[in-house]
Amino acid sequence: MSRGFTARKYFILVLIAGIGSALLIRLFFIQVIADKYILSANNNVLRYITQYPARGFVYDRNGKLLVYNEAAYDLMVIPRQIRDFDTTGFCRLLGIDVQTFIEKVEKARKYSSYRPTIFFPQISKENYGFLEEKLFRFPGFYVQPRTLRKYPLAIAAHTVGYIGEVSPAMIERKPYYKSGDYIGISGIEKSYEEILRGKKGMKIRVVDVHNRDMGSFQEGKYDTLPVAGIGLWASLDADLQAYGELLMTNKKGSIVAIEPSSGEILALVTSPSYDPNLLVGQVRSRNYAMLARDTARIPLFNRALMAQYPPGSTFKIVNALIGLHEGILKPTTAFGCPGGFSLGSGKVVKCHAHFSPLQLKQSIQFSCNTYYCHAFRNIIDKGSRKSTRAGYEKWRKQVWDFGFGHKFETDLANELNGNIPSADYYDRFHGKNRWNSYSIISLAIGQGEIGVTPVQLANLCATIANRGFYYPPHIIRAIGKADSLNSKFLKKHVLNIEKEHFDLVVDAMEDVVLAGTATGARMDSISVCGKTGTAQNPHGKDHSIFIAFAPKDNPRIALCVIVENAGFGATWAAPIASLMIEKYLTRKIQRQDLETRMVEGNLLR
Template sequence: MNKRALESRTLVISVVFVLMAVIFIIRLFYVQVLNDKYKLDADNNSKRNITEYPARGLIYDRNGKLLVYNEAAYDLMILPRQVPEDLDTNSLCKLLRISKDHFIKKIEKAKAFSYYKSSIFEREFSSEEYARIQEQLYKYPGFFVQTRTLRNYPEGTAAHVMGYISEVNTAVIEKNPYYKPGDYIGKSGIEQSYEEELRGKRGLRVVMVDVFNREKGKFAEGIYDSTAVSGNDLELTIDADLQKYGEQLMQNKKGSIVAIEPTTGEVLALVSAPGYDPNLLVGRERSNNYALLNQDELKPLFNRALMAKYPPGSTFKSINALIGLQEGVITPSTKFSCNNGYNSGRFHMGCHSHPSPVDLKYSIQTSCNSYYSNVFRTIVDHYKKTETGYSKWRNYVLSFGLGTKTGIDLPNELNGFVPNIDYYDRYYRKGGWSSLTIVSLAIGQGELGFTPLQMANMATTIANRGYYITPHIVKKVGNKRVEVIDTSIYRHETGIAPKHYEEVVEAMYDVVEKGTGTSARIDSIQVCGKTGTVQNPHGEDHSTFIAFAPKDNPQIALSVYVENGVWGSRWAAPMAGLLIEKYLKGKVKREDIEIRMLEGNLIEIPKKP
């Protein structure tokens, strides 16, 4: 080859150099200038939005007793990138007390989520478990612990009132932009209805992290940061001691107790039995326990106080007496005769044996069916048309807060049921029904269905001689009284004159002093009450009692409803007496009754743990 040809190869090589540089420059232009993907990836790598979780508000009872607080719990986190290939899986499974299958499943899940970002491996270890695990954890790179808070219920009471919190589901996240996956939200009880007050405000820190996820300082000097604001504490109207006592009385029984302070509408106790320990729905065993409770035949999760529709039975007679007096169809001295029941044509409604004829006072004291059949029919029939009379009667009933939601500040309250004209027109055909057809309403039977809360509210209204305040369960939010914030709390009037109430109140005092409710009698307190024995086509009759005390300055009104308790005087009345004594005196003296109530078992099958 000649020299010149070889010299031209110097040029060839130089051209190759330049070509390579041009290729690099084009590629760099594409990667750095044209393509934005890498800038986003860089942010993903090195910027972290760290949520600062505010402490959820604490909950106290009306006497300042702590009912709910936050307890530290520990989530075991995993960073798959740092988990070594030769991890001692067996010993780690032993340490965490999980099975190997479970372990492998969790590892796969974490890897599928991200190899470089940490995720929760096992959630919500308690402090004791954490102490045990932490000692050994250094042996397992890639695993670390993150704290969070869990609810804890030191009194273990009022589970239905408290409700519970759990992780938000996707439906909530889509509807409400505040929530992000992994957040907790109140799912029932006051946790749900006061969610926004309790949750506080989340804070955010934007930080820079290195490849090991170690914080390296604030992003942009913290201009995007915000601090977390703790949730408001709540003070409940509940009296924890009374609540607990009610729950004890109702153990091994089905039913409900609701107690209200008449002058304020404050709910003092709201018991649904069977209940459960609210601590069961917290922590690692939450879902297992929830499933068990959900499958339990006795439906412990079902809040009977707000959701069960029971016929009020004879307790409702007081209301019919009041309506009759207001409508002027009876006076306190009006008498009806009763011959072991009420007869009209071929219709017969039984009654127990008692002296006859009976006036208003005695009719309540002895709970005479015949008397109220007459009263009810007269109320309805003294108008020209049955429909007019009936709707007049119905409006009185509704004015007691019966058959519609009371508006209590708890979720899932049901209406109850007082049939309207349409209902009977559909059931019997238009014009095909009369006061006699529906006469069982006179004694609180038939289609009537009230929640225990409504029945307590009924007692409250009588105690107040004609009005009630919207029942509520929260007394203070933060430092503010709830009446100031909540416009739905106001005084509801019945439109029945107070003097009529005095008649009924006196009669109800006689019920306890010398009538069907003597088992609720307390020597030092004037107790007024009314028993009810509710016919139950599915089993033993239900035992119910409404009461308030003291007679002239009522401080507590309540309803007790014991399913399958047979007679109002057998279970409900003595329990009501004990509760009143407990609340007003602070101590129960009549221990023989107390023991009988506590030991009573109306549930044949043994209670599940």
């Protein structure tokens, strides 16, 4: 009777074939088409362990250590591996409360249950020894050695800058960085990040289901070794920098000193400053907040590169050189000074008392306002036959050529442009064709809308010292080896103003110090050339400015000193500049009294 149902064998054969096919189709989907499983498999067994390289050191021009590394230890957590343990004991060990512990673990879990997250950053060497003995009791936690930046001399905080944990936005832009990595945020640390940081290495380990280490992945075929960061030799002279910071104690302002023959910055002092060691490690965010809150002193503000002042009378040199080059001024050109320059309708650009009339050299020596009002008018009005606007643009282009109004784009992090207003600006301000040389006459004496940074003024001084050219100011002189000169910025920028005009101006600047407005900067042993300036300050007492270089022949240092709210350039800026020159050129200060007076002067009240 069963024979009657033979056809039913096909039903069963089809069922067998159907099941076989269903399994194969499913296998095809998960093995050949889907690729999420291979990723999950790698997540299961592979552990990528980052090998952090040591960050490069920074030295000064004489090989003195400015920045180095000190060992520190990050306590890492892998949330998935946490088992029950004595939480209270653990918290006591770290000095945190249980609430913080729970929050931190939750935060780590949110990032990833499987991947290590920094639980407690930068444990000091002493605490680490203590912790290491007990760590085995706390599964899921381990220690990863890291390095902390140290600043043995605690100088040039703004220049060396600081590093900090990379932000999520930065990680998105630069995938090299992973959460918890450090990156240079300002100063040299930022400009030379890619050289200093080196290259991270990666070890790939295989683990089993209990997270036991089962050895390296494919005999370490894909492992990479970390490459240590490369050392840098800053152009700074640590002694000079420290001395500058000392002189600027309790003063606002900055000192920028440049070696004219190379554009290397010898000192970049910003005051008030801070100890760079404050912005390291665990205490960084707290200290940063503290410094950021100090709105009276603004210690985080890098005045040397970012503060913009009207250059005051120092700018007369620029106008004198442009006038000479244009043939509008001759060394013998003389103007009388009746105590001011009349703008008509009762307005007068005032001048101080000196003999009259005076020629070009004397106009610099005694800083005559009237002289430069005349000169500037001629430059603008005779510069172009077409219009004031064309004449102004021509003048502006020449000023631009001195390095004003734009960044040097070298390795100075966070430098600002300064401001040489465009003709458009005056068009907007006064109306098109409704302004002339009288409207902008303040520019003749470096006042008005013009803004320059201390480093730009120092560069002007270096240009004069070089008699007509400059190398863009930069802070790193060698990379990797002390004697490998950083040729990147050794591009000579030559102004199209003749050397003889510079010679004339240099003579005048020597007279400024010998018998002019800045006799306070005079030294018997060293021939200093300088020019005073006073930047008008609508908010308080004027800023004292002095630019100087020395020696007169083959100058080795050119600098700009700005002391805010200190009055005339001659009172504070000139003596400080002369002390800096003395320090740099002789390494010893003869004028102890002057030094003491400058250091103790407190202009911050």
